[in-house]
Amino acid sequence: MEIITNLKMNVSVVIPVLNEKESLPELVRELEHSLSTYSAWEVLFIDDGVYFNGSIWNDISSAHFVSAIVAIFMTLIVLATVLMRPKRKMLKVVGIESVLLVICYIFVSIYIFQNPH
Numbered sequence: 001m002e003i004i005t006n007l008k009m010n011v012s013v014v015i016p017v018l019n020e021k022e023s024l025p026e027l028v029r030e031l032e033h034s035l036s037t038y039s040a041w042e043v044l045f046i047d048d049g050v051y052f053n054g055s056i057w058n059d060i061s062s063a064h065f066v067s068a069i070v071a072i073f074m075t076l077i078v079l080a081t082v083l084m085r086p087k088r089k090m091l092k093v094v095g096i097e098s099v100l101l102v103i104c105y106i107f108v109s110i111y112i113f114q115n116p117h
Helices: 024-035 062-084 096-114
Strands: 010-016 040-046
Touching (some): 010 024, 024 040
Parallel strands (some): 010 040
């Protein structure tokens, strides 16, 4: 059995942070000291933007909710059009999918301007 003694090891350390501005310099110094024995290392500080004020659904405005639902519906219209490739056109120029997209856009625009919050 052969023992490998000349192994170069790379180390990645991932640290979640939130409001840690004051303690980061000390943490970096400690990490530099602790990781100095490795041939290569990296430290990733991740601020994941956690929401701590209860359910996020409580703070979403109705305008955001409606616009998100309409955006999903509009995406489905486009996907259906791409997959089905309809041949018929309304007024020989515009397809029904184009009319539906314009109606959705007008609806959500009016809703957002009437309910900004």
